[in-house]
């Protein structure tokens with residue numbers, strides 16, 4: 326499991342070590358230098374003679390870059406530090422200079438100039454300086470982004486740093502193999518370290534070497550897409566407490582998946598009740614029931630008017646109401662289908678009285694009671710979440726939910742009590758007691774009609790299989806929801822690696838995906 330802690334949690338954990346004189350920056354910068362050495366070896370087969378440009382900001386993040394630069398210089402690397410702030414880390418600067426590295430102040434003349442003529446002169450020479458800096462960075466083997474880390478204020482890069490990064494990103498395209506490899510120090514500079522925002526311009530990294538612990542921003546969109554591969558350097562911090570945000574890996578999902586023992590029978594394995602689809606939209610009923618069957622439910626009951634189509638595709642499904650361990654409510658339920666909405670409402674009533682876990686999706690979301698227990702899982706996409714929150718007095722649009730998925734999923738959990746699984750390229754899950762997950766397991770090809778119905782059925786089977794545990798321990802529910810998102814994403818890859826997908830193929834890939842996952846886990 327990949328765990329992340331907020332900047333405040335990381336700083337608090339660093340404090341006692343710094344007070345005890347533990348050389349955290351030396352540890353961080355030597356690990357950073359080690360990562361750059363590996364990149365140089367991979368890129369050019371040798372370290373000596375490699376060209377590294379450091380982008381250096383005003384704080385300790387720049388200090389890390391400068392100390393790493395000193396180390397690299399001693400290994401025979403040509404190191405140029407571009408100082409993008411009036412003052413940079415004193416010891417780091419001295420170490421780099423002692424090692425024979427070059428340091429160059431960069432201004433772009435746009436700030437602080439006095440009279441007009443002087444300002445124009447400064448602007449001209451600043452522009453030349455900036456242009457030369459961009460050329461040097463674009464021509465390097467590796468650019469080390471040490472402008473800002475934990476100390477980044479909201480709003481992103483400003484001033485010279487912003488202008489340099491803008492010009493550099495225009496000059497280099499990520500797919501250009503001749504362009505520099507970008508290694509970010511701790512975080513890509515200017516991201517929202519704790520919320521994954523990217524308010525201003527950010528230099529996309531190929532690799533982020535992060536210190537002490539991953540930060541939530543490295544797991545959340547949009548910043549996660551700017552971080553590249555994330556390498557964690559352990560600094561020996563005692564982080565204690567709960568992480569802010571986690572990401573499940575295959576072994577975690579395997580641990581959470583119920584595997585039948587020899588005494589299993591279909592009822593003990595969990596019955597899923599599915600209220601989905603209508604005669605006009607039977608596809609959602611077929612996909613949700615199929616996914617529940619293929620994910621290994623003991624039995625699937627279908628409730629609704631699309632029974633014929635469901636049976637034509639999945640003869641294993643039983644029609645009609647009966648006892649279930651978990652519900653899947655809402656896929657393909659149209660707003661004008663009073664009969665199916667009535668069935669959803671009565672299932673939800675049962676959920677409140679008897680307490681089974683339930684997945685509340687699509688057409689069931691607007692039938693959600695005011696408050697529900699955490700073993701009710703909402704599975705909206707951003708538009709549906711915006712609608713649900715707007716109906717409860719929050720003025721929020723789809724784009725805002727997409728920009729800050731964790732924040733709005735948290736709000737929806739607080740408003741409803743439900744566990745909230747917010748779908749998207751990164752699927753964010755929020756549950757009780759601060760439990761939160763960000764899963765990025767799916768190919769973008771999964772953004773296809775019906776894929777959400779498959780997720781709902783798959784999650785329903787998992788909740789039915791672990792219904793007692795889910796009710797007893799509500800903090801387990803978000804982990805189960807995250808595991809379902811992981812399996813769903815992996816099934817997308819499995820169904821057609823790197824190619825187009827249709828939802829039926831994703832459902833069909835679930836058994837093999839689970840087999841592979843359980844064999845590895």
Ligand SMILES: NC(=O)C1=CN([C@@H]2O[C@H](COP(=O)(O)OP(=O)(O)OC[C@H]3O[C@@H](n4cnc5c(N)ncnc54)[C@H](OP(=O)(O)O)[C@@H]3O)[C@@H](O)[C@H]2O)[C@@H](O)CC1
Pocket residue numbers: 339343349350351353354382383384385386387389472473474475476477478479480481482483510511512536
């Ligand atoms: N503690 C340790 O020993 C260890 C720390 N480590 C390293 O230290 C990093 C944290 O260092 P840090 O606290 O110095 O913060 P950092 O991100 O370098 O920047 C702060 C400076 O930037 C400025 N500034 C902020 N936003 C700005 C903006 N938008 N535009 C312009 N300026 C802006 C801000 O100004 P101020 O807000 O004070 O006005 C301040 O001057 C951490 O990420 C890790 O790399 C590791 O070595 C492990 C051991």
Ligand SMILES: Nc1ncnc2c1ncn2[C@@H]1O[C@H](COP(=O)(O)OP(=O)(O)O)[C@@H](O)[C@H]1O
Pocket residue numbers: 687706748749750751752767768769770771772773774775776777778779780813
């Ligand atoms: N860009 C993307 N990359 C990966 N997965 C995505 C992307 N966009 C959407 N998804 C996933 O595809 C599924 C789409 O679900 P949904 O929007 O409910 O579609 P539908 O209602 O048609 O079934 C969700 O599981 C979502 O997480």
Ligand SMILES: [K+]
Pocket residue numbers: 386470471472473474509510511512513514
């Ligand atoms: K950085």
